Amino acid sequence: MGLTKTNLFTEEQNAFAQMGKVFSHPARVAILQHLLNANACINSDLVQELGLAQATISQHLKELKAIGIIKGTIEGVSMSYCIDEEKWLAFKASFENFFDQHPCCGADNCC
Amino acid sequence: MGLTKTNLFTEEQNAFAQMGKVFSHPARVAILQHLLNANACINSDLVQELGLAQATISQHLKELKAIGIIKGTIEGVSMSYCIDEEKWLAFKASFENFFDQHPCCGADNCC
DNA sequence: TAATTATATTGCAATATTACGATATATAAT
């Protein structure tokens, strides 16, 4: 099949999985880290930096932009990409919230 | 292609992406949440709970077990799965560390 | 205007993931 059965899960679970997807590929992780370090940068920087083809970088940037964690503004001929601070903090909050759930209850049947 | 170019990225980036993958599918998110609530449970619970086929659940459990975030112990006929607390805290720390990077530097070229 | 540069999009090939039926395995109960 290959088709995720989205209807079986809650809105929250699907939304969280969408966020997880952002971090599920090293190229996207690397792009985010590069943007975090530079605070703003252009596509071509990333092509040099990462070693992937320009089309591939562009595609990853598109995905990151689609979910909203980065935003791009036209800067003459080139593009200036940067982290969307508001979205970044929302992601941060979602993950903190998730990880704040305790893995162990201390009950008798606790592993 | 479909083949991630792992060699282009750092160990840390690849490792973080592996962690991200855990949260990139709603079924795995739902399984983790169920384990967090119940603290321990068996496969059949999840089949009832999630509505996916037994083989599918088993496959997701296998992946979660492979990366170490859950562990399973044989409990008679059934399996008792639960979160691996140590690994859970390690994941939590990695994500906290990642999100603690600041999206905006306050410089002139800041978006 | 023509050439240049930067980025996006298209089309395609290859691998990965998701899902499930069927089957295997292993323990428990009768």
Next chain:
DNA sequence: ATTATATATCGTAATATTGCAATATAATTA
């Protein structure tokens, strides 16, 4: 020993993702 129950694995089909060459688009410069 046979049956029932729970979980894992195998095989397979379908969709998703990754990656890139080629091409399109759009802004800048000569």
